[in-house]
Amino acid sequence: MDKIDDIRRLGRGGASVASIARETGVSEPTVRKYLRETDLSERPPAVGRAPESPLLEPFAALVDSWLLEDRRCWYKQRHTAKRVFDRLV
DSSP: OOOHHHHHHHHHTTOOOOHHHHTTTTTTTHHHHHOOOOOOOOOOOOOOOOOOOTTTGGGHHHHHHHHHHHHOHHHHHHHHHHHHHHOOO
């Protein structure tokens, strides 16, 4: 945050974007971004949804056994997603 505070202080002092970038060692677009922002609080990380697969649950043990058996096979003979799908359907 010290670098951001320095950028904002220099910007309020009337320094140009290029001179602030040279003095602080950051790029000009970054200087513009920090001068433009009003809220500098940390943004919470984006939370993704957990993958749901209730339709696959009855077949999970079967597919896992196929994939474990594939570890002993030559890599060209292993199950692909399409092959697993075809065997299930």
